Structure formats: structure tokens, C-alpha cells
Amino acid sequence: MNDQAQFVAALLDPAQPCPAQLTSWNEAQPSRRFAVYRNNLIGSLVDALADGFPVVQQLVGEAFFRAMAQVFVRQSPPRSAVMLDYGADFPAFVEGFEPAGGLPYLADVARLERLRSRAYHAADSPALDAAALAGALAEPDRLASLVFQLHASVAVLASRFAVVSLWAAHQGLLDITRVGPYGAESALVLRHGLEVEVIGLRAGDATFIQGLQVGMPLGRAAERALDEDPAFDLSVPLAQLIRTGVIGDYHYATDRHRI
Incomplete structure (x- = not known):
């Protein structure tokens, strides 16, 4: 795994250590700064999903939604700098997300919200x-x-x-x-x-x-x-x-x- 791939993998997986190549220009520990960067990145992607799927979030509650979205973000990071496309495969993820199995209609609600976003743009x-x-x-x-x-x-x-x-x-x-x-x-x-x-x-x-x-x-x-x-x-x-x-x-x- 090259340095860039290692950096991305560590960003999305809190269990992985801070990349050894990172350094700091002052006395701050790189690992602490990396942890802040990781949290900000994942949090911003979860926020983007919450904005795109507000009814799904209302149906399951904010805490459940954010936990589910974090799993999705780590499995499916953005593949493009165009964030309008992010979340296109979230409905399919929801359909297979076992903790949401008691709400079988949730994935189709997510599909409807995704179609609304697509129509708007x-x-x-x-x-x-x-x-x-x-x-x-x-x-x-x-x-x-x-x-x-x-x-x-x-x-x-x-x-x-x-x-x-x-x-x-x-x-x-x-x-x-x-x-x-x-x-x-x-x-x-x-x-x-x-x-x-x-x-x-x-x-x-x-x-x-x-x-x-x-x-x-x-x-x-x-x-x-x-x-x-x-x-x-x-x-x-x-x-x-x-x-x-x-x-x-x-x-x-x-x-x-x-x-």
C-alpha cells in the first residue's frame, strides 16, 4: 500500500494508527491533529448524508442515522470531488444494513429522497x-x-x-x-x-x-x-x-x- 492509500485508509478507520510519515511544524503531536482531521472529515460526510436524506433521519432518529451513516462513509468514501453525487448508493446500503431490518420501507424512502435530489440538480x-x-x-x-x-x-x-x-x-x-x-x-x-x-x-x-x-x-x-x-x-x-x-x-x- 502506497503512502496515499495508507493515509486514506487511516482517515476512514479509527482503529488504524496515524501514518508514520506525518510530521508537525511545531510541538503538536501529529496523531492528535490527524484524529481531529479524521473526525472532521467523517462528520462532514455524515452531515452531507443527513442533508440528503432528512426523512430517513426523522424515521430512525438522529443518533441511529449518524451511526448508520458513519458505517456507510467508512465503507463508501467519496469517489469524486463533486459531492452532489455522494450518497447515490446509500439506499442500497440501508436495505442491507441489518440494524435497520425492522424498517423494511426505509430503503425505498431513501430511494425517493435520492430521486428528489437528482431531480433538483x-x-x-x-x-x-x-x-x-x-x-x-x-x-x-x-x-x-x-x-x-x-x-x-x-x-x-x-x-x-x-x-x-x-x-x-x-x-x-x-x-x-x-x-x-x-x-x-x-x-x-x-x-x-x-x-x-x-x-x-x-x-x-x-x-x-x-x-x-x-x-x-x-x-x-x-x-x-x-x-x-x-x-x-x-x-x-x-x-x-x-x-x-x-x-x-x-x-x-x-x-x-x-x-
């Missing part, structure tokens, strides 16, 4: 002109072959748990005492203007939007949604996408026409 792109979109939707013979390009902030989370309700309750939008965490819910996450929205979806609506995200034509995505939910109503998710301005472009599956 997604690149800007213009919404499709309303007249152009109306013209495309007014051609019934070609409607099924429409392929939409959605804004980069758009994401769908289909969960076995009540992630939308849990998140909303911690924003003061629902009474937490009335929220049961074990009912399946799906969430649509997107940025509308400068605001990130979390919208509850029926299972069929979630399937439909997921289909659009991977480039399915409108007709095929609607067929999959109907297989999921016979009560699927195309107008509902389509109206949500239009209202929030996240349809950026379209083409037809048959001729690759683009506006």
Missing part, C-alpha cells in the same frame, strides 16, 4: 411548445406511435411500501399517525419550474410513464399499463406530464419524425 431543458404538443395529440391515426422525450428530472419509483405517504407526512402534508407504511405506492418525481414535485401514482400510471421513459410508443406504453391496471385512464398521467411541462420533444416510432 437535473439539467434544464425547454418544454415542448403547447401548440406543437396539441397538434401531435390531435392526430388519432398516429397517436399510438408517438414517442415522447421526457425531462431528465423525471423518475418513477414503484414501491411495496407507502413511500409517498411517508414522505408527505414528514412534510406536514399528512398526519403521520394515520399513515400505515405497508401499503404499496408509486411515486412520480420531477422538477416543475424550480420546484421538485412528488406525485402519487396508480400502478398503471407508473407503468405507463416508465414505458415512456425507455422510449416506448404511446400505444405500447398504454397497453402495458392496462395489463397492470384494467382501470388505467390514459388521460390522467398524460395530463400530469403536460401540466408539469416535462415533455420536451416527440417523434413517431414509424418514421422517426422530429419537430
